[in-house]
Amino acid sequence: MNIQDYQGVFVFVQQVDNKITGVSYELLGKAKELAADLGTEVTAVLLGYQVEELCPKLARYGADKVVLVDDKALEPYTTEPYTHAMYNVIEKYKPAVVLYGATAIGRDLAPRVSARVHTGLTADCTKLEIDPENKNLKMTRPAFGGNIMATIVCPEHRPQMATVRPGVMQKIKPVDGASCPVEVFNPGFEPNNKNVEVLEVIKKVSDKIDIQDAKILISGGRGVGCPENFKLLQDLADVIGGEVSASRACVDAGWAEKDVQVGQTGKTVRPNLYIACGISGAIQHLAGMEDSDVIIAINKDENAPIFEVADYGIVGDVAKVLPIFTEKLKEELALRNA
Amino acid sequence: MNIVVCIKQVPNTNEVKLDPVTGTLIRDGVPSIINPDDKAGLEAALRLKDAQGAHITVVSMGPPQADAALREALAMGADEAILVSDRAFGGADTWATSTTIAAAIKNLKYDLIITGRQAIDGDTAQVGPQISEHLGIPNISYAEDIQVEGDSVIVKRQYEDRYHIVKAKMPCLITALTELNKPRYMTPGGIFDAYREKEVKVWGLKDIQVDQANIGLKGSPTRVFQTFTKSLKAAGTVVQLDPEESADYMIEKLKEKFII
Numbered sequence: 001m002n003i004q005d006y007q008g009v010f011v012f013v014q015q016v017d018n019k020i021t022g023v024s025y026e027l028l029g030k031a032k033e034l035a036a037d038l039g040t041e042v043t044a045v046l047l048g049y050q051v052e053e054l055c056p057k058l059a060r061y062g063a064d065k066v067v068l069v070d071d072k073a074l075e076p077y078t079t080e081p082y083t084h085a086m087y088n089v090i091e092k093y094k095p096a097v098v099l100y101g102a103t104a105i106g107r108d109l110a111p112r113v114s115a116r117v118h119t120g121l122t123a124d125c126t127k128l129e130i131d132p133e134n135k136n137l138k139m140t141r142p143a144f145g146g147n148i149m150a151t152i153v154c155p156e157h158r159p160q161m162a163t164v165r166p167g168v169m170q171k172i173k174p175v176d177g178a179s180c181p182v183e184v185f186n187p188g189f190e191p192n193n194k195n196v197e198v199l200e201v202i203k204k205v206s207d208k209i210d211i212q213d214a215k216i217l218i219s220g221g222r223g224v225g226c227p228e229n230f231k232l233l234q235d236l237a238d239v240i241g242g243e244v245s246a247s248r249a250c251v252d253a254g255w256a257e258k259d260v261q262v263g264q265t266g267k268t269v270r271p272n273l274y275i276a277c278g279i280s281g282a283i284q285h286l287a288g289m290e291d292s293d294v295i296i297a298i299n300k301d302e303n304a305p306i307f308e309v310a311d312y313g314i315v316g317d318v319a320k321v322l323p324i325f326t327e328k329l330k331e332e333l334a335l336r337n338a
Numbered sequence: 339m340n341i342v343v344c345i346k347q348v349p350n351t352n353e354v355k356l357d358p359v360t361g362t363l364i365r366d367g368v369p370s371i372i373n374p375d376d377k378a379g380l381e382a383a384l385r386l387k388d389a390q391g392a393h394i395t396v397v398s399m400g401p402p403q404a405d406a407a408l409r410e411a412l413a414m415g416a417d418e419a420i421l422v423s424d425r426a427f428g429g430a431d432t433w434a435t436s437t438t439i440a441a442a443i444k445n446l447k448y449d450l451i452i453t454g455r456q457a458i459d460g461d462t463a464q465v466g467p468q469i470s471e472h473l474g475i476p477n478i479s480y481a482e483d484i485q486v487e488g489d490s491v492i493v494k495r496q497y498e499d500r501y502h503i504v505k506a507k508m509p510c511l512i513t514a515l516t517e518l519n520k521p522r523y524m525t526p527g528g529i530f531d532a533y534r535e536k537e538v539k540v541w542g543l544k545d546i547q548v549d550q551a552n553i554g555l556k557g558s559p560t561r562v563f564q565t566f567t568k569s570l571k572a573a574g575t576v577v578q579l580d581p582e583e584s585a586d587y588m589i590e591k592l593k594e595k596f597i598i
Contacts, residue, residue: 016499076502079467079477104497108479111432111464115471120433120559123462138563144349144459150565157559193507194476199492200503216597240598259498264461273597294595295574296588302576312591313576314584325585332589333598 006158009035010067010095012086013046013058014105016077020054022212023101023166028062030128030169031099034137035064037130038096043067045098047085049075052182059180062172066182067093073189076201077105080194083112088187090117095159097137099128102163110163120154121161126168136160142264142287167212167268209243211260216242216273219262219289220250223278223299224318227255232322233277239330245269247279263288278318281306298322339392339486341383342443343416344453344469345376347400347407372407375454379514381521382484383452384415390486393417395446399427399439405538412532413524420446424542429555432460436468437557441548442541443473450491451511455480463513470511477511478504482518 009031014021024044031042044063046054048070055066067089073081086109090098098113100106102124114121127140131153137160140151154160211217218237220230233244246256248263262269264284274292279285281297281304289295290309297310298318307313314321349368372380383394396411398404399422408419422442430438443451451473453466463479470477482501483494493512495502524532543550551557577587592598 016497078504079479083471104480107463108467108477111436111462111467112471112477114433114464114559115436115468118433118559120431121462121464122560123432123460123464143461143565148565148567151563152560153563154560194474196476196478196504196506196510198502199505202501202503204499204501273592273595294591294597296591298584302578307574307576310576311574312588313574314588315576315578316581316584320581321584324581325588328585328589329598 001156001158003156003158006094006096008040008043008093008095009038009097010043010045010089010093010099010159011063012098012100012106012109013044013054014101014103015046015048015051015054016105018048018051018054020057021101021103021166022171023103023106023164025061025171026166026169027099027101027164028058029171030164031097032062032172034097034128034130037132038135040096041065043093043095045069045086045089047074047082055182056179059178060174060176063180065180068182068184069186070184071186071189076198078196078198079108079112080192080196081189082109083116084189085187086113087116089185090159092185098159098161100161100163102165106163110161114161117159119157119159119161120152121163122152122154123163125162125164128162128164128169137162165268167270208259211243211245211262212267212269214243214245214269215271216240216275217245217262217269217271217292218242218275218277219245219247219279220256220277220318221247221279221285222249222253223280223301224250224255225278227253229319230255232319232326236275236322236326236329239326239333242271242273247282247285276306276310277322279306280304281309339386339390339449340447341386341392341394342446342448342451343376343380343383343394343396343411344439344451344466345380345396345398345407345411346373346454346457347371347398347404348373348457348459370403370406372410373454373457374516375456375514377454377521378516378518379452379454379512380411380414380416381519382481382514383450384522385519386450386484386486387415395420395448397422397439397442397446399423399435399442402540408538409532410524412536412538413528414522415528419536419538421538421540422546423540426543426550426554429558430553431558431560432462432464432468433559434553434557436465437472437552438546438548439465440469440472441546443469445541445546449508450486451475451509452484453511453513455513455515466511466513473509473511475509475511476506477513478506479513481512481514484512484514484518
């Protein structure tokens with residue numbers, strides 16, 4: 001392989017039901033920075049069926065070019081046709097870097113592609129940067145449940161591939177009216193033994209806002225005391241205009257749903273305000289929230305590790321502090337709106 | 339039916355602590371366990387065996403100590419255990435690891451391969467799908483339910499906001515979630531058998547067909563450039579006030595930060 005033949009930063013754009021998944025925009029934002037450091041362009045790779053109308057959006061979020069593979073075999077997502085498409089895109093366009101969202105799709109597709117292409121893949125990166133000396137991609141990720149960070153390189157294989165968890169990178173402010181060339185490419189899809197059949201699609205019904213999109217999170221841990229006390233968190237969330245999230249301990253105990261879990265095995269969040277209620281702050285939890293703009297922690301234990309990342313720490317009992325805080329906040333806001 | 343279950347022995351990362359002075363990992367005394375997703379995969383295989391009969395082979399790649407994880411799997415009810423272990427395999431990334439494990443599996447009969455979704459020490463979720471690619475068989479990741487029907491498996495495949503009910507012809511590979519089941523305990527008789535009656539076969543480089551250029555550290559496309567402990571941001575202010583004052587304090591700070 002001649003490494004010099006591989007140029008450009010490519011992003012696998014995930015769409016489900018013709019809707020682009022948020023992490024894809026975040027990756028385009030990061031790809032733009034990497035492409036600037038490499039003196040190259042950002043290509044969005046859009047796979048699906050009848051998804052062409054999504055291309056202009058990709059331009060607005062930073063794509064210089066879109067490669068579109070549009071075929072019936074790509075709806076709904078299954079591993080083999082997507083792997084086949086990405087593999088052929090890589091063979092044809094020879095990108096230096098390919099980024100995927102670390103989603104239930106990306107974490108299935110990217111390893112299969114890496115095995116087919118024979119290149120490395122670094123999972124769940126929290127930082128991506130170009131080494132100024134040799135132009136290699138430096139990919140940093142947590143290991144040992146977030147206890148240590150490792151920077152990984154892929155010096156002799158191309159493309160250099162990474163998955164990035166949703167919420168870690170930041171999308172650019174969309175550029176109104178931006179457009180970019182769209183290249184249609186279809187490698188041809190033949191049925192083979194690696195294909196599977198989707199018998200049924202069952203959507204989980206939820207009217208809740210995804211905690212990754214929330215500007216304010218009121219998050220509960222074991223120190224909330226009992227499942228009933230989660231009501232106190234919801235009361236505060238209603239007054240301040242936020243959402244309720246939880247630590248792993250609460251999800252494991254059945255006090256909260258898995259889809260609101262923050263942390264290494266849950267979601268990565270970076271709201272404007274994160275209020276940690278009765279969360280001790282295990283390193284796995286901190287890994288999922290420490291980039292929040294402002295962190296307030298309320299905990300009975302003054303030695304709880306959460307206080308090490310909190311901007312403001314309150315040593316106290318959540319069950320006592322929260323109702324008063326909610327009440328006073330309500331008065332404060334009412335006064336202001338009067 | 340022949341089922342191969344891939345397991346990894348991992349340190350119980352929930353118990354790994356940081357040395358507050360040196361900032362390094364304290365691994366001494368941290369117990370090793372079968373990776374939780376893998377254990378759920380083993381339990382799923384055992385349930386298929388209970389329901390319709392199956393021959394279960396557990397495969398683990400790792401150092402000699404991983405013998406203990408394989409014995410545990412045998413004690414739970416697996417029929418055969420293979421430890422893929424050789425200095426030449428050391429330092430492998432996911433690509434080289436999956437290449438090695440796939441080579442070992444090629445020596446075995448299999449209709450179904452079950453791996454865990456991801457291991458708690460690396461969290462990559464890569465080795466399962468990569469093994470299936472090396473073997474040229476379909477894979478279904480993130481399984482929450484597994485049923486066998488004739489020559490096919492029907493799997494409830496988890497996504498963030500939905501499930502797919504997916505059917506694949508065997509042979510195929512499935513990656514298991516801990517949500518699949520609650521793994522059984524070893525039985526005293528099982529433990530006895532695992533140590534007295536059954537054996538853990540050790541396969542080294544000479545026992546599998548693999549290109550030496552594709553294994554271990556030198557067969558790994560990725561390299562660790564550096565490791566470091568995460569620097570936490572500077573600690574803020576911690577106050578001890580009564581609930582009333584605490585509430586006032588927080589409101590004051592939210593105003594200062596223009597959040598309210």
